[in-house]
Amino acid sequence: MTSTGSPVNRPLATAEQRSARPRYAHRGIDFGCDYNPEQWDPSVWREDIALMREVGVSLVAVNIFGWSHLQSPDGSFDFSGLDEVIGLLHDAGIRINLGTGTSSPPPWLTTRHPEILPVTADGTTRFPGGRQAWCPSSPVFREHALTLVEAVAERYGEHPALALWHVSNELGCHNAHCHCDVSAAAFRRWLHARYGTIAALNRAWGTSFWSQRYTDWNEIGTPRLTLSTRNPSQVLDFSRFSSDELLGYYRAEHAVIRRHSAVPITTNFMVTAHIREMDYWQWAPEVDVIANDHYLDHRLDDPAAELAFAADLTRGLAKGAPWMLMEHSTGSVNWQPHNLAKAPGQMIRDSLQHVARGADSVCFFQWRASLQGSEKFHSALLPHAGTDSALWREALELGGVLDRMGEVAGTRVVADVALLFSWEAWWATDAENRPSSSVSYLDQVWALHRALRASGAGVDVVRPGADLSGYRLVVAPGLHLVRDDEAEILNAAVAHGSHALVTFYSGIVDENDRVRAGGYPAPWRDLLGIRVEEFAPVLPDEVVVLESGTVASLWTERLVADDTDVIDRFVGGPSGGMPALTRRRGTAGSGDAWYLATLPDNAGLARIVDSALTAAGANRVAGASADVDVVRRAGDDRTYRFIINNGTDDVLHSAQGFDLVTGEVASGTIRVPAGGVRVIREDVTP
Known part of the structure; x- marks a missing residue:
């Protein structure tokens, strides 16, 4: 069936409203998740939303991978399922982080247009069956993707539940570097804009070395694999180009959305140890709220240290303003050699580490653990074991903690x-x-x-x-x-x-x-x-x-x-x-x-x-150590001290105020248990 019309009747945003840079309104500390209702029979949706209300979820990302469910090969759209899910969430008082659905093309598109598939540095094509099977430079992909974005934005751009737009998903996670002929032509255009002349490019790349001097733009390709090592300046510029090309794609989706909606727009960055393809300093000014996905990487010697650095870097991208943790995990992930479960209490500790370092949103991938597909062993707020599980009980506890911490929102790290x-x-x-x-x-x-x-x-x-x-x-x-x-x-x-x-x-x-x-x-x-x-x-x-x-x-x-x-x-x-x-x-x-x-x-x-x-003469907060993070966030009239014990022993800490985690007055010396967190509203009693 083809759905037409708008699910709500509301005045459209004015041109002035659409052109202004909107600010995302955190409501306290957001507690959110990805929800993929297309994986489940509609009979499950109402149960899911009731459980979301029980645990305290306030923001839900939907339509992240919805393309094949929304558009048929004949070009028609069916929004009936998405309409119902958005309506149910809205009725439950849960705000929507709406994906454009473009992160992975449907099989009918790659079958009809195999030219959109990405090519790796060894010259081989990567085929459908995973995700992000598209070339960032492909005009064919962009045409079809923006048609979808137009339809979604036109339909939901003024929906009262809509809090945020979510462009694609983890742009460049798998397809940042494409070496197809279309990408090579786009790279040459980028180089021409950067250098102007072949002579300037030759000087910049040092092409006198190994007889690499170019005489025509058409001689230049992407840095595919060679018998020896490649020209490092060419590789560096290709990295810049690839980041810019994906940013250009983000801008294209952004422009389509803005024609229909004044709601803030973002995309989820991947500020993490193993993703380095996007220069997010260039991207940050283009999004209305900085959002990041972060997962503990147990391939590292000190995953907790990397988490703290990633959170501080994400705050840097936000220029110190509050930011959004768009995704992290309740427990294990599915893509590391050893996908370790989190220890009891670690989900709360990791979440509050991000909050300590500036996050005003704590969101998870995903709501309900999948039963099939590549991520079926990825943890979720609602695990395979259901609500009679320690993980669910810890999620309930986290919801209560985040609710009590609402007053921290809007403060900044000192x-x-x-x-x-x-x-x-x-x-x-x-x-x-x-x-x-x-x-x-x-x-x-x-x-x-x-x-x-x-x-x-x-x-x-x-x-x-x-x-x-x-x-x-x-x-x-x-x-x-x-x-x-x-x-x-x-x-x-x-x-x-x-x-x-x-x-x-x-x-x-x-x-x-x-x-x-x-x-x-x-x-x-x-x-x-x-x-x-x-x-x-x-x-x-x-x-x-x-x-x-x-x-x-x-x-x-x-x-x-x-x-x-x-x-x-x-x-x-x-x-x-x-x-x-x-x-x-x-x-x-x-x-x-x-x-x-x-x-x-x-x-x-x-x-x-x-x-x-x-x-x-730098300021330092007492009580910090290799195992204990102590971070302060400050507002106009109060400060909050986060004490995060990553160690295996209890620690004593001097504090004066009120503990938002336990709901108790903190006076003098407090005990922070091993693996525990305390958040002290300083010098204030209830």
């Missing part, structure tokens, strides 16, 4: 330390040819963030080139690629009183991946008072010792201290006797500039970070 992070630096650092394949960009980023967390410092993760005024300490971990203007902003910040801590392999190349000659790190040699003459990495199973007794690994440098104090030196190894840690002390209102030429172990790095924080 931080006076900035950590510079760049997707471009990540791409350039982890390239094919580098000094050591054992050293990756995230090694340094996570290590420095972990040490700052353990110190009790509040950390904002910001982009290179961001305004650094007001930060007492700025940390640049392994910022391999940096532009001249971005480097100068750090120089200026230190000249005006901020302190800086720069770590090895920073400031090495410019935006074209061209090495800056004259000694590393060229843009900060004067700032730091040093000159690195040669990299001297060490093997993964070897360690180096510093004069202080600090044990380090992976990296050393042959460094000359020109105008700085040497704080520590290498005892042995390939850089024995040379500086490992330097500090150029500020004068006449400027700050200190530290440089670290190796990767110390956790204890050694903690001591270095402590020294830099102390010298900078």
Whole structure:
């Protein structure tokens, strides 16, 4: 059947309302989930919504993968099922996060138009049967997808239950890099817009190396796999192009929606350890609310530390404003080699870690655990075991906690330390040819963030080139690629009183991946008072010792201290006797500039970070440690202290106020159980 007409009668938004940048209205701390009603018989829908009300769900994402249920091969649409689900949710007082349904094309579309399928770097086509089986540059896919978006937006754009638009889903999770002929042509157009002339491109890419000089735009392709390593500047630009191409697709959907609706629009980012294809600093200004999907990655040594960093980075994308945790899991996921269940209480602890770091929404994938398909063993709020389960009881508990924490919404995290992070630096650092394949960009980023967390410092993760005024300490971990203007902003910040801590392999190349000659790190040699003459990495199973007794690994440098104090030196190894840690002390209102030429172990790095924080006069919250996060959020008239115990032992913490988790007055010393969380409204009693 073909559904026509609108499910509600309501005045359409004016052109002025549609063109304004709307703000998403959090109602307290949103408690949400993905719901895929198409997987279930309609007889289940009412039971689901009754249980959602019981657990406290206030926001539901629907139509994320709805395309094949909405549109038939003849082009007609059937909205009857989606109408019913949205109506039931609305009647229950639950707001809608409405997907456009475009994340995976239906089989009829890829059968009729196989040219939309993506091609990998080895030149082979990836076929339907999974998800995101489409090329971001394909005009055929875009035409069909935007037709669907138009129909959905026209039908539901003014629905009173609609709180948020959800463009596609996890854009670029699987199809960020396409190497088909259509993508190659789009890449050439992007390059022409960027460089203007072939001569400028040749200079930027250094094509005099290996006889790669181009004479015509049509000679340029995507960086498919080669017999040797590829041109790193070409690979870097292809990463930029691919991120821009998907962002362009997002903008296209956004424009269609905005013709019909004044409701805020977003898409779910993937700020996480294993997804690096999108430069979200470029994407962030385009969305009305920053939303992120995050899942604990048990392939890492410290998944909890990565969660904290991802949350701080997501807040950085939001420029400190509240953001939305669009997806995380109640328990195990389905895509890691070992999909570990969460310990009792961990679902609440992980959720509140995100809230502590700025999230005003806590949403899950998904509502009801699937019985079939690729994600049938992915956890959900309503597990296969049903409501007579520990997981469901913990979900009920979480709903109560989030309800009591509604007053936290709108407050901001307190931080006076900035950590510079760049997707471009990540791409350039982890390239094919580098000094050591054992050293990756995230090694340094996570290590420095972990040490700052353990110190009790509040950390904002910001982009290179961001305004650094007001930060007492700025940390640049392994910022391999940096532009001249971005480097100068750090120089200026230190000249005006901020302190800086720069770590090895920073400031090495410019935006074209061209090495800056004259000694590393060229843009900060004067700032730091040093000159690195040669990299001297060490093997993964070897360690180096510093004069202080600090044990380090992976990296050393042959460094000359020109105008700085040497704080520590290498005892042995390939850089024995040379500086490992330097500090150029500020004068006449400027700050200190530290440089670290190796990767110390956790204890050694903690001591270095402590020294830099102390010298900078940075604020730190007492009671933090490697196992205990202490984070403060502040509003106009009150502050909230989050104490998150990731350890296996109870801890005692000084607190004065009211605990939103337990509903009890906190006075003097409180006990935070192992794996537990306390959220103290400070200096206020009920």
